[in-house]
Amino acid sequence: MSTTIPSDADLLAQARALGAAALVARQSMVTAESCSGGWIAKILTDVAGSSEWFEAGMVAYSYEAKQGLLGVRPETLMRHGAVSEETALEMVSGALIHSGATLAVAVTGIAGPGGGTPGKPVGTVWIAWKRRGGYPRARRFHFDGDREAVRRQTVAAALDGLAELLA
Structure with missing residues (x-):
């Protein structure tokens, strides 16, 4: 099975459709990103008019940033690590708590080329989504390819999940 790596045009088309749906539903979004390094926020704000439905983007790469910006508990990081369902x-x-948005996505993973372990190989990514007032859900992905490919697939999956929240 070959992996389809989304192009810039693919990601922008996803972001445009998501923005249009958010506008109609009167919803706003916040991103909390680690391995994607702000790419989700970047592609969302590439859409003209995104200020109508995009609230904020937070890049929290280190343990300290995850704790300070998003309220991730030190115990969670020590027990489960940054790349875990619990952390996501x-x-x-935390992204919803620290913003006025109604929908949130968070990503944490190992984009590579290093950093993987047998239990969490390169390409392991946890993505979580939540609607304000609702329960969060998270999903683990195993993406193939180099660092760029893992990150592109992460962005596409994150946007897909936000679209599901709006559906």
Whole structure:
């Protein structure tokens, strides 16, 4: 099975459709990003008029940033690590707490080329989504390819999940 790596045009088309749906639904978004380094916020704000539905983007790469910006508990990071379901869930909840947005996405993973372990190989990414007032959900992905490919697939999956929240 070959992996399709989304192009810039693919990601922008996803972002445009998501923005249009958010505008109609009167919803706003916040991103909490680690391995994607702000790419989700970047592609969303590439859409003209995104200020109508995009609230904020937070890049929290270090443990300290995850704790300070998003309220991830030190115990969570020590027990489960940054790349875990527990951390992704706390990141997405923290993003909503620290913003006025109604929808949030959080990503944490290992884009490579290094940093992987047998239990968490390169390409392991946790993505969490949450609607204000709702329960968060998270999903683990295993993306193939180099650092760029892993990050592109992460952005596409994050946008897909936000679209599902709006559906």
